[in-house]
Amino acid sequence: MIGDAAHQTPPSRDGVNQAMLDALELSQALCANNFLTIEDAISSYEKNMLARTSKVTAEALQLVEAMLAENNLQEMVDFFKPERYAMSRQNNCIECN
Numbered sequence: 001m002i003g004d005a006a007h008q009t010p011p012s013r014d015g016v017n018q019a020m021l022d023a024l025e026l027s028q029a030l031c032a033n034n035f036l037t038i039e040d041a042i043s044s045y046e047k048n049m050l051a052r053t054s055k056v057t058a059e060a061l062q063l064v065e066a067m068l069a070e071n072n073l074q075e076m077v078d079f080f081k082p083e084r085y086a087m088s089r090q091n092n093c094i095e096c097n
């Protein structure tokens, strides 16, 4: 499975990116020569996908909690403060992790 079917998140900033990465990584696994069976290739894709998306999903849920919090306006203002936003983007940077 790929995209929201595999890891539906609340509407946040990353659902489409994660879905596109899923498609890319699954196709790479299926085209690689280093798996004995298709099941092995899919299993490898799934393992990586679950590790990657569980982090993003947890962050998306935090964002929704902040949006629904009593002090949500302040939470949103804080979220987009340069240092906090930069840290969040750094955590999601595939090449950086």
Ligand SMILES: Cc1cc2nc3c(=O)[nH]c(=O)nc-3n(C[C@H](O)[C@H](O)[C@H](O)COP(=O)(O)OP(=O)(O)OC[C@H]3O[C@@H](n4cnc5c(N)ncnc54)[C@H](O)[C@@H]3O)c2cc1C
Residues within 6 Å of the ligand: 002, 003, 004, 005, 010, 011, 012, 013, 014, 015, 016, 017, 019
């Ligand atoms: C309000 C909102 C705002 C969002 N904002 C952002 C954003 O800013 N940035 C971001 O990255 N992501 C955002 N997302 C999330 C993003 O839209 C999804 O993560 C992304 O579309 C998932 O792609 P997908 O291909 O997995 O699923 P989908 O885009 O849901 O595609 C699934 C497709 O399958 C079709 N389908 C379903 N059942 C069947 C069936 N039985 N037979 C045939 N076809 C079927 C559906 O009609 C649909 O076209 C937002 C989502 C919402 C709801």
